Amino acid sequence: MSTLEIRGLKVSVDTENGPVEILKGVDLTIKSGETHAIMGPNGSGKSTLAYSIAGHPKYQITGGTVTLDGVDLLDMTVDERARAGLFLAMQYPVEVPGVSVSNFLRTAATALRGEAPKLRTWVGEVKSAMAALSMDPSFAERNVNEGFSGGEKKRHEIMQLELLKPKIAILDETDSGLDVDALRIVSEGVVRAKEANDLGVLLITHYTRILRYIKPDFVHVFADGRIVEEGGPELAEKLEANGYAEYVSK
């Protein structure tokens, strides 16, 4: 049983006109097995929340705490946070030229497990993770995210989620740019990871369509750097019908 606890989180970014506060005090608790959807309009700070928790250097934490099972995450380097059990599926996964997917995955698994996975079982593990997401085996020999289509990038992210077995996963607009089939395949991967590892999920999205596949236990509406409303799955339906207008105008 793991708990990610966000308390009063305030985050700024540097701009030409000085620092600008993006997150204005966020409180959120995610436990193993729970799925929390964060929904909100563009520019509300959803992605900033994801990247700040993961430790991207662009974001300055100006207040609040983030702990995983009581341990301060904000004090850790990016790789330490991942080794503590945090995973971020990115909206725009980064190309790493000249580094093959298979080399990257093995290096990551070695770092997370503390020892290199046994080659024989590892090859099988990767193969089945790829097959489960309908990815061609030749994928493993391509360079990380280089020349990947939008759908391939997202599958690659969720394949990592299944292989690397984190405690808490933040999915930053994993549904963006996916067609219906890809959305289903990727969503099934998330559900498998949840069931296999009692994963806690923080799902960031604009749209409700992914919530048909990944059922949220809690829905949080994000606007102007904070959570403005919380509820159950029925809140997503209300957003689907009414949009974000009432929150933006506040």
Next chain:
Amino acid sequence: MSTLTTNYLTPTGREEAWRFTPLKRLGGLHDGTFKLATRNSLALAGSAPAGVSFERIGRELVPAESITDDVIVGRIHEAATEVNVLKIAANTELAEPIALHRLAGGLTDAELSRVQIRIGANAKATLIIENTGDHLIAEDIEIICEPGSNLTVVSLQEWDSKTIHAGRQHAIVDKDATFKSIIVTVGGDVVRILPTVEFKGQGASVELLGVYFATAGQFFEHRMFVDHLVPNAKSRVNYKGALAGQDAHTVWIGDVFIRAAAEGTDTYELNRNLLLSDGARADSVPNLEIETGEIVGAGHASTTGRFDDEQLFYLMSRGIAVEDARRLVVRGFFNEIVSEIGNAEIQDRLMTRIDQELEKAGAQ
């Protein structure tokens, strides 16, 4: 060596071709103040396969096939009374690479070495030149590719730390021939190589590839000149370098000349540099001169940058420690070219060397 007629070419450092080079560190190769050594350090590894000969021949029988305005190459042509001649007979196809390597060298006197490589019509071969040890050496390698031949030359500068190496690798590429050069410079104090190409026949294709990694105090210069004299030839240049440490300095010059007669030319050159620390300097100067508009394409690109923070963040967000993430990124950066060598043992050795250079840099 002060009686040489090339003395009038002695550079002052203000010349375009010499403005980056630390002349004082050239061991007198540029101004003729060196003591001439009698040694010949270049040797064939193993025995010559069928269709291949490697001999040392008096220069009267091996006239230079090219001219030069480089003072050091000029001094080599004047001083070298014998020439190492490697010949690959026409129609020979070699499955295994030919390897040349270095015998003992020296730093108190200078070896001025002339080499001529000739691949016969429709022959196919790979040559690997492994440069190791500490040498004070100037070397001119003429590479003559006869019609329809296909030659890859891999030149590895894995010199020890005191080496001074200046020279040229000049390819004369005839009709429908394919020439690929891979120049790797990871060792030495001062290395200055001129990879130059002269197209002699139509339909020829040339690739000049290179990687270099300079750490504190090292100076590595690679100065291409690709001369499109004839129509319908293709050239590609791709050099990648990394630098780390105080006064690490690299120079890449890419001169491509498309003459009026060279219609149908297709050329692209690229240089990328990765600056891994403060105090290092990468000079990168692409230069296209075009005398005809009737070409397929001509372009160039040059970038010099630091580690991409987004790449490091992505890798680290998967639990990979920063040192390992950097190593992956640097290996990946070089992999595009190193993988072209086509020899697993050499590729592994170079990647290990690159890891070591990076570790050295990290310790600073």
